[in-house]
Amino acid sequence: MAHELTFDEIDNFKKNYQEDKQNKIAELAVVNNGVQAASLNNEAIRPLNRTFSIEIPTDNVTNQKQSGRCWLFAALNVLRHGFAKQYKAKKFTFSQAYLFFWDRIERANIFFNHIIETANQPIDDRTVHYYLSAPDTDGGQWHMAISLIRKYGLVPSYAYGESFTANNTAAFNRALNMKLRQDALVLRELVSKGKSEEVEARRQEFLSEVYRMATIAFGSPVEKFDLEFKDDDGEYQIDTDLSPLDFFHKYFEDDLDDYVVLFNAPDHEYDKLYGLPFEDNVAGGSPVQFLNTRIENLKQAAIKQLKAGETIWFGCDVGKQSDRKQGIMAADLYETDTIFNIETKLSKKERLQTGASGSTHAMTLVGVDIVNGKPRQWKVENSWGSDVGDQGYFVMDDKWFDEYLFKVVVKKQYLSDELVKISEGPAEDIPCWDSMA
Numbered sequence: 001m002a003h004e005l006t007f008d009e010i011d012n013f014k015k016n017y018q019e020d021k022q023n024k025i026a027e028l029a030v031v032n033n034g035v036q037a038a039s040l041n042n043e044a045i046r047p048l049n050r051t052f053s054i055e056i057p058t059d060n061v062t063n064q065k066q067s068g069r070c071w072l073f074a075a076l077n078v079l080r081h082g083f084a085k086q087y088k089a090k091k092f093t094f095s096q097a098y099l100f101f102w103d104r105i106e107r108a109n110i111f112f113n114h115i116i117e118t119a120n121q122p123i124d125d126r127t128v129h130y131y132l133s134a135p136d137t138d139g140g141q142w143h144m145a146i147s148l149i150r151k152y153g154l155v156p157s158y159a160y161g162e163s164f165t166a167n168n169t170a171a172f173n174r175a176l177n178m179k180l181r182q183d184a185l186v187l188r189e190l191v192s193k194g195k196s197e198e199v200e201a202r203r204q205e206f207l208s209e210v211y212r213m214a215t216i217a218f219g220s221p222v223e224k225f226d227l228e229f230k231d232d233d234g235e236y237q238i239d240t241d242l243s244p245l246d247f248f249h250k251y252f253e254d255d256l257d258d259y260v261v262l263f264n265a266p267d268h269e270y271d272k273l274y275g276l277p278f279e280d281n282v283a284g285g286s287p288v289q290f291l292n293t294r295i296e297n298l299k300q301a302a303i304k305q306l307k308a309g310e311t312i313w314f315g316c317d318v319g320k321q322s323d324r325k326q327g328i329m330a331a332d333l334y335e336t337d338t339i340f341n342i343e344t345k346l347s348k349k350e351r352l353q354t355g356a357s358g359s360t361h362a363m364t365l366v367g368v369d370i371v372n373g374k375p376r377q378w379k380v381e382n383s384w385g386s387d388v389g390d391q392g393y394f395v396m397d398d399k400w401f402d403e404y405l406f407k408v409v410v411k412k413q414y415l416s417d418e419l420v421k422i423s424e425g426p427a428e429d430i431p432c433w434d435s436m437a
Contacts, residue, residue, distance in 0.1 A: 026339050039339045040323075044330040048395045052379050054306050055367035056081065060091045061392030063385035065167035068138025072096045072103075073383035074313045074362040075145035078409070079154070081311045081366075083251065088231040098160040098244070099148045101218045104136065106148070106282045108180060108210040111135045112203050113283060115184040119191035130278065130432040135180035138169050140281065142313050142362075142409045146256045147285025152221075153244025154252075159225035165217040172217045179209070227251075256286075260415060260423040262298045263290035263407045265436050266349035270294055271418070275427035276437060289427050290436060291419060295402055299375060303368055304414040311366050311381070313409040318361035320404050327389020329380070331399035348403055352435040359406040363394070375401070 017023050029038040058081055064073050076094040084090045114131045121128050165172045183206045190199045215221075227239040227247060242250070268274065269292065276288040302312050322329040337343055351357035367379030378401060380394040396405075412420045430436060 020341075022341070026341070030339060035336060035339065036323075036334055039334045039336045041330075041332055041335045044332040044397070045326070045328055048328060048330065048377055048397060050379070050390060050393075050395050052367035052369045052377070054303070054370065055379060056306065056309055056311055057090065058084075058311070058366050058381055060093055061381060061386050062093060062096070062383045064096070064383045065162075065385075067100075067167060067169040069096055069100055069140075069166075069169075070362040070383055071140035071142065071315075072099055072145055074364050075142060075149075076154075077364045077381060077383070078311050078313050079149075079252065081364075082254065085309065086253075087237070087251070088233060089229055089237075090232055092229055093157040095155045095157045095160040097162050097166040097218055098155045098221060099145065099152065100166055101160075101214055101221050102148055102152045103140070103144070103281060104176070104214045104218075105207070105211055106151075106285075107136050108176075109207060110281060110283050111180055112183070112187060112206065114278070115187050116191055116199060116203075119188045123188070127278075127432055132181055132184060135177050135184070136173065138173065141276075141279055141288045141315075142259070142261055142407075143286040143288045144279070144281040146259070147280075147282035149248060150256065151282060151285065153246070153248040155222055155225055155244045155247065156227065156229075160219070160222045163218050172213075176210070176213060179206075179213070258411045258413070259409050260412055260419070261290050261407050261409050262301060262415075262419075263292045263436065264295045264298055264348075265290075265292050265352055265406065266347070267352045267435055268292050271422055273422050273425060273427040274436060275429040276434075277429055278432040279437065287427070289423075289425075290407060291423050292436075293419065295405075297416075297419065298405070298408045299401065301410040301414045302365060302408050303370070303375065305410050306365065306368050308414070310411070311364050313362060314365055314405060315359040315362045315407040317357045317359060317404040317406070318363070320357060321400060322394075324384070324388050327380075327382070327392075327394040329394055329396040329400045329404070331397060331403050355435070357404065358435065358437075365408070366393075374398070 026038070062073050062077065064070055073096055076096055080092055080094055084092055111131065118125065118128050118131070123129075123132075186202060187199060190202065222244070224241055224243055227237070227242055229237050231237055263274070271293050272291070274290050274292060276290070279288040305312055321331055321333040323333060346354065346356060348357070363383065364381040365378055366381045369376045369378075375398045377398060378396040380396055382389060382392055382394055384392065386392040412423065415423070
């Protein structure tokens with residue numbers, strides 16, 4: 001039977017509150033300063049001294065501004081650090097906007113694929129509802145960036161610059177998503193009537209309209225450019241009349257298939273490969289897959305890769321126990337339980353099961369501090385510009401890594417033979433409402 005709150009109960013709550021004078025102290029602190037400022041634990045900050053025994057020299061922190069393109073920024077940071085090392089060009093950057101343009105087109109195409117495939121299912125079906133709830137979003141995964149790079153190549157940032165809309169995506173996303181939902185209803189109806197030829201004709205029409213919208217918003221995609229820069233020694237370098245794919249194939253030696261996404265989701269079976277087909281962005285591209293394993297395996301592989309002078313794409317729950325201004329991520333940074341005199345001790349597994357945590361942001365690991373053989377803190381390159389943290393860099397304590405970091409992208413050579421074998425499949429596909437998504 002449902003409980004109905006009574007005024008006698010409320011009077012009792014008030015009495016209990018007033019009997020403890022510490023409650024009034026906490027009230028004054030929070031009302032005047034907010035929960036985070038009132039609960040800031042300086043003891044969690046003191047050990048983080050921003051000195052790292054293993055540190056990769058990087059420069060020119062990027063800024064995604066008011067967009068959800070962190071996954072692209074982090075992926076291109078990893079690639080540009082390799083480029084910088086090989087060609088002595090530490091300040092060189094790639095165009096995120098270029099790949100973002102093509103991501104809009106590819107995602108629209110794969111969205112139409114999903115809509116046509118599920119057209120005979122009820123519109124309130126859980127999977128159909130998922131597709132319609134967010135047809136085209138900013139967020140993404142490592143494999144999504146790889147799919148775009150393989151198909152469309154890379155260009156320097158100066159060859160296809162940031163537009164206002166690339167930096168401020170909300171208005172464009174609203175317009176595009178309304179269009180895609182409308183298109184979806186048209187396609188569903190045509191499929192239900194068995195008009196297959198008209199389905200394909202309308203798909204082409206709709207994709208052409210999406211291309212028009214993206215071009216108006218971001219500018220026409222570059223087809224040819226001259227690679228031109230001065231290296232770290234001041235030497236002038238130029239290579240003319242390159243296509244984006246020419247540039248990628250000529251200047252990048254790494255096989256992108258060598259990378260594996262290690263995931264740490266304690267609510268799923270460990271040492272198992274999972275597929276997330278609903279997050280694929282390019283039809284025929286690299287499938288989004290995670291190898292779920294223990295957090296120690298993520299750390300060991302990450303340390304090996306950093307020792308080899310290679311940076312690492314990683315995904316985390318950036319809003320938890322972090323301070324944007326100071327660039328701090330410490331597991332005990334805020335003592336909110338102390339302020340409210342409560343106890344919340346959900347494990348990482350329980351937070352995933354209840355939706356309290358998940359991977360919300362991608363960044364780049366560029367250093368680690370090893371003390372007595374164990375990692376103490378990690379250096380993080382963010383993509384929020386140089387005005388946050390220490391010139392755009394954050395420091396993460398190792399406990400935060402355990403609790404709020406979910407995935408790292410590492411090369412197979414830094415994994416055990418067992419994990420490499422698992423990474424090569426087969427993968428078990430999970431539904432779109434899974435906690436890993």
